[in-house]
Amino acid sequence: MSTTAIPAAAKDTGQPAKYERQPNVLRKKLSSVVPGSVNLQVLGAGANGSPSAVYLFTDQSRYLFNCGEGTQRLAHEHKTRLSRLEHIFVTRNTWNAVGGLPGLALTIQDAGVRQVGLHGPPHLDTMLQSMRRFVVLKNLQMQTIDATNSEPFEDSILSVQSVVLRSEQQPEQSVISYICKLKPRPGALNLVKCVEHGVPPGPLLGQLKNGQDVQLPCGKLVRSADVTEPGETALSFAFIDVPSADYLPALQAQAPEYKQLAASELTEVALVVHFSPPAMTEHAEYRQFMADNFSRCTEHIYLNSPSNGFSGYAAAHRIQYQLHQLAPLVFPLLAESLQLQPNCPPKKTKLEQEEPASGAQQPLDEGVVSMTSFHLRPKKGLDRTLESKLTPEEYIKETHAVPGVTELLAKLKCDTKLSQDAELASSESYPRIIFLGTGSCIPNKTRNVSSILIQTAAEAFVLLDCGEGTHGQIVRLYGSERARQIMLQLQAIYVSHLHADHHIGLIALLTERQSLAPEAPLLLLAPRQIEPWLQFYNRQIEPIAAAYTLVANGELLQQPLRGEAVARLGIDSIATCLVRHCPNAFGISLTLQAEHEGAPIKITYSGDTMPCLDLVELGRDSTVLIHEATMEDDLVEEARIKTHSTISQAIQQGRDMQAKHIILTHFSQRYAKCPRLPSSEDMRHVAIAFDNMQVTVDDLKEYQKLYPALLAMYAEYTEELEQRAVKRELKLERKRKLAET
Structure with missing residues (x-):
């Protein structure tokens, strides 16, 4: 995780956290003030x-x-x-x-x-x-x-x-x-009455104003109600x-x-x-x-x-409209935005409407x-002045206002099929990998926490991790009707480990699936240690036991899961390995029935981990490796402490297992838009994931063509990341010199 499960502030260092809230004198003073x-x-x-x-x-x-x-x-x-x-x-x-x-x-x-x-x-x-x-x-x-x-x-x-x-x-x-x-x-303080009652200037006036009765030095009691206007x-x-x-x-x-x-x-x-x-x-x-x-x-x-037509997640739409200019096939517009009419006049409030007739039923x-x-x-x-709303024209205008982007987008349309209109493209190619959450730790405006939906066959979906809000991401991406179909076709959910940002969305998915198909339990692949939590919820809150069949990830370490249970998903086998993150953290590989270039398609997912030899063996000759890349390369020590991988470490894992394509995900929340990337040569056959991005194996062959326009689009943001890196290096250099002296 993810620092979500054990946040930095919670680590027992014996010293108070530097950001621990200090006593607020003014706040205490105001606590009795209306x-x-x-x-x-x-x-x-x-x-x-x-x-x-x-x-x-x-x-x-x-x-x-x-x-x-x-x-x-x-x-x-x-x-x-x-x-x-x-x-x-x-x-x-x-x-x-x-x-x-x-x-x-x-x-x-x-x-x-x-x-x-x-x-x-x-x-x-x-x-x-x-x-x-x-x-x-x-x-x-x-x-x-x-x-x-x-x-x-x-x-x-x-x-x-x-x-x-x-x-x-x-x-x-x-x-x-x-x-x-x-x-x-209380009503306003009447100074004339205060003088009549002999109240001297000073703090007693403030107490009377706040509704408190006071006693004068002479012993006389003055009631607030006697010297204030009606409240x-x-x-x-x-x-x-x-x-x-x-x-x-x-x-x-x-x-x-x-x-x-x-x-x-x-x-x-x-x-x-x-x-x-x-x-x-x-x-x-x-x-x-x-x-x-x-x-x-x-x-x-x-x-x-x-x-209530709009969810309020405007920033997710903003980045999706911008990325859609790059590659409509890979970054489709969210169904929610297509259902809304962003330019309609604001609705009147009831205060602005005519008064209903006497006795009329309230609308x-x-x-x-x-x-x-x-x-x-x-x-x-x-x-309603601050209501969240969508302004697509503004998002598109922002994209083309960046110098050079318009020309690079025009070149992309000639160079790659990914710039085709998404509605005209064929959707019969499987597997299709849909990223619902690509951030780590906690959600930010543009990256939700971990969740990857894989369409393994025409009517079969598998979910890899399900952080908070996963079901909502499905609804906003596909629309309510298509989301219901996907929930019916969702056959398996995999949870890599028990940090909160990887499975808090599970209960919502189970309850939704149970309401739609009460007789068809999901296959739940998860650490066995999740069982007490699910049993408690089923016993004390609401019944969910019939919604899933649990197969512990550890049971697949020696013997991959095969047979009818996975064959109906378009999958030949599912295997796991332990990875280097926290106790009972697993990586997974799915070998599909579908083929690519004469070989079965194999998808490996790291979950959260440091570089791990067991994962390399599990994912040997993968078609696609999806690997966490929480930190940029010069934060290798921070990545080690938090048991995560840097971008180059994740890429090297893919090279070591000879994966044909690598997709990086699970970026630190400091990389809300685009992470700080290594050289273009190092990024060959490497894609970076965004929320609401969907790709097939064929799409990944052309992903690298998107980088010039993508980096130009977010040049100001990536330059800021570079400046932060320079400041970190200067700070470290000063520390080294101090240590030497």
Whole structure:
């Protein structure tokens, strides 16, 4: 891994991490002050494989509501600072609500966060405990609070009351909705009244302004209410999650609580955020409940709505549009972008629409996307100005604005078939290798974590590793309908080792596959040590045991897997070897029934590893070697410490096993676009992988022709990498000279 499993900050060096959060005096001082700014921000709207997650932030504190797979990636892309997160509230303990927690916990631990409260249904504590093999929390304390039997959460900013809903069919299953009440902000300080009451200038005025009563030096008590103007009406807002009709009776039973909240003269219900799935938000009984218990002035945000058209991962589309100019066959546009109309006028918010007629049923929201905001203070209302959107014309213009790129692209069209229109190209050549995630450690804007989809036959797919958000990557690349077909045709998932960035996406894939084909279990090839985690999830959270048949990677060390189990995948045999990374880390080779130039096609995948002789033997005479290349060449010592490979080491592994083609992947997050490459001669028969790239063996023969235009396109970025390398070398040189003297 990947430093994800054991982040640098978590290593026990006996010294505090240099980036460990220092006590913030100002923050402590503000902790008792009612904030002047309170905003709710949609991180993920549940569209096209994105999570449903909402971030609430004030001047002092941060709160997250639900944390599905991909939450930290969206937060990174949109510069939402999770390092200041203090409390997480989840509505369910199932994967769609908590699947992003493992990666997020490791990331915020690395950023110096030391304590986070996790509120939600039962079993969250045992879930974290069952993850301890691959989520190593040494410096972060995640305190779990069972919201079904705890007191309401309260701090100086808001109170959060849990509303427990239980299924009629399975009473042991509980889902939590939340009612949040902001502490009202005191009215403005009336200085005339302060003088009348004898309050001297100084800090006492500030305390009175903040709603605190004070005692004067003479002993007189002055109440804040006596010297301030009337305060604002307290605002309330709610998060509601009703998974299915089984929970509707429980929702109806809570009607008096919601009705009392809406009817109170002391509070105004500004907003309801719906985590409920579309089948429920469109249910007549559900909609009637909303009409009966909330006024027409209450706004509604419907996450997971079919109207929410865009996932929010704009940076992935930007780089895909740019790479598409190089080779449409290799870099097809994402189906998500083809389904959207990026230039349509912005949708009106309900505040801008005509007021509905009295008694009219409240319409569903028109749709929200990542970065839709709702201001709770100082001005109440929806704000769409920062919403994530696609601008393809801008991405293409950026590409052609780089000097020399237009001419190099024109030359490519003459030199290679890879510049053909992807829609006109034949897709009958197999295997087809599709890269869903090509980054290491944690996802960044343009590279998700490890996952490679291989189409081994016309109706058969195999997945090599499945980091967080893998299913979402499939949905955005292919569109929802084709993604369903692929999930039905997915026959096997291979997990190389148990670092989080290589298998956190597994639960989502298993649950999706089980819902589509409950009688057709997947073949799961993984370290045997994954079993306790899967058994826990199946036993305590939701049933997934029928979704897979586990074959331990270690069982294939001596005897490759053959026979009907793999023949239907278009594969003749599957073999593994141990590699040099962490305990129970494996490499794999797939020998296919398909042939190329008279020999069976053999694909070898390294997983994460240092240079490894056993992998060379396993991959002897491979048609394609897919090898991790986490570090650039002058970081060889860092690669050794973290048990990864440099780019040249990965290439040499391919040369040693006499592989015909080499594809490099698993790049450090510092190489968001293009890694720092060795000389062009060293890159013969070597391709570098990008997210959403797909290649056949024939495509790899021509990949090298892309390098001149590719390097020109990202010349500014690669020059920056060169400058960083020079600075590192100068720093090392200074250290050497100091050591000599």
